[in-house]
Amino acid sequence: MRDRLRDAASAVYERVLRREIDGAPAHVAVIQDGNRRYAREHGDDASDGYQSGAQTTEQVLDWCADLGVEELTLYAFSTENFERPEEQQEHLFDLLEEKLTEFAEADRVHDERVRIRAIGDTDRLPERVQEAVRYAESRTAGYDGFALNVALAYGGRDELLTAARGVAEAVDTGDLDPADVNFEAIESRLHTSPVADVDLIIRTGGDERTSNFLPWHANGSEAAVFFCTPYWPEFSKVDFLRAVRTYESREASWRRTRAERSLALVRALGSEVKEARRILDRFKGTLPDPPEDVEAETQSAD
Known part of the structure; x- marks a missing residue:
C-alpha cells in the first residue's frame, strides 16, 4: 500500500514538473555516481550495481528524447578508475564492451539516428573495449538525430595538458605561430573536440563536485550543475526533470542579469x-x- 501511494505521488509530481518546463538544455552531461554504494546497500556485488546503473542509462536516453535534448555525455570510465582493483576494472570493461555492442545493434538507435562517440584516451583501454568502440562508432557514424558521447579513460586535466603539449609542439616545429594560439587551436587538440558546450551537468550519489569532467566545455560555458542524493541506479525521471528545471531557472536568472x-x-x-x-x-x-x-x-x- 505504501509503495503504491509513493508511486502515485511520484507520478503526480512528475506531471507537475513537466508542466513547469518550457524547453530543454541542448547538451546534458551526467556523472553516474553511486553504483557500488547501491550494490553494497542491497547486498550485491559491485558488478550488479553497474548492471542496474546501465538500465538507468537506457531510461535517460528516453527522457532526453521526450524533452528534445540533442546531446548526452556519460562519464562511464575516468582516468581515476584505472586505480581501482583489477577485478572491478574487468567487470567495468565487460559491461562497457557489452553495452557498446548492444547500443550499436539496437533498433531504437538506428530508428532515432543516434550517433555514438567515445571521448577520452581510449588507447589505454583493453583491445576488446576499443573494438567495441570502433564498432559502435562505425555503425552510427552517419547519424545526426541525437549525439551520445561516452567518456572512456577520460580526465579533464589530462585532456587540457595533452592539448597544451600539442600546441607547444606545433609552435616548436613552426607549424603554429604563437600569435595564432587561440581557442580553436586548443579545442581542436582536445579528446572531446566534437562535443558541443555543456548546458547542464548532473551528478548523482550525493557528492557535490564535478570530478574533472569536461572542464573546457562545461566551465567555459558556465554550465548549470545539479547534484542529487539518489545513487545512479535509483535516479528517476522526477530527478531528471528537477535537474532540467534547475537549468531553466539558471537561464532565466542569466537573462534577467x-x-x-x-x-x-x-x-x-x-x-x-x-x-x-x-x-x-x-x-x-x-x-x-x-x-x-x-x-x-x-x-x-x-
Whole structure:
C-alpha cells in the first residue's frame, strides 16, 4: 500500500514538473555516481550495481528524447578508475564492451539516428573495449538525430595538458605561430573536440563536485550543475526533470542579469552617445562616405 501511494505521488509530481518546463538544455552531461554504494546497500556485488546503473542509462536516453535534448555525455570510465582493483576494472570493461555492442545493434538507435562517440584516451583501454568502440562508432557514424558521447579513460586535466603539449609542439616545429594560439587551436587538440558546450551537468550519489569532467566545455560555458542524493541506479525521471528545471531557472536568472546590465550600460552611456550623434551631424557633409553603420548605432541608442 505504501509503495503504491509513493508511486502515485511520484507520478503526480512528475506531471507537475513537466508542466513547469518550457524547453530543454541542448547538451546534458551526467556523472553516474553511486553504483557500488547501491550494490553494497542491497547486498550485491559491485558488478550488479553497474548492471542496474546501465538500465538507468537506457531510461535517460528516453527522457532526453521526450524533452528534445540533442546531446548526452556519460562519464562511464575516468582516468581515476584505472586505480581501482583489477577485478572491478574487468567487470567495468565487460559491461562497457557489452553495452557498446548492444547500443550499436539496437533498433531504437538506428530508428532515432543516434550517433555514438567515445571521448577520452581510449588507447589505454583493453583491445576488446576499443573494438567495441570502433564498432559502435562505425555503425552510427552517419547519424545526426541525437549525439551520445561516452567518456572512456577520460580526465579533464589530462585532456587540457595533452592539448597544451600539442600546441607547444606545433609552435616548436613552426607549424603554429604563437600569435595564432587561440581557442580553436586548443579545442581542436582536445579528446572531446566534437562535443558541443555543456548546458547542464548532473551528478548523482550525493557528492557535490564535478570530478574533472569536461572542464573546457562545461566551465567555459558556465554550465548549470545539479547534484542529487539518489545513487545512479535509483535516479528517476522526477530527478531528471528537477535537474532540467534547475537549468531553466539558471537561464532565466542569466537573462534577467544580462538585461539589467544592458539597461544600466545604455543609461550610463546615454549622454556620450547623444554627444557623438551631435558631432557626427555637424561633420556629416565633409566625410567621404556616409557613415551609415555609425549613424545607425547612435540612432539605436537614442
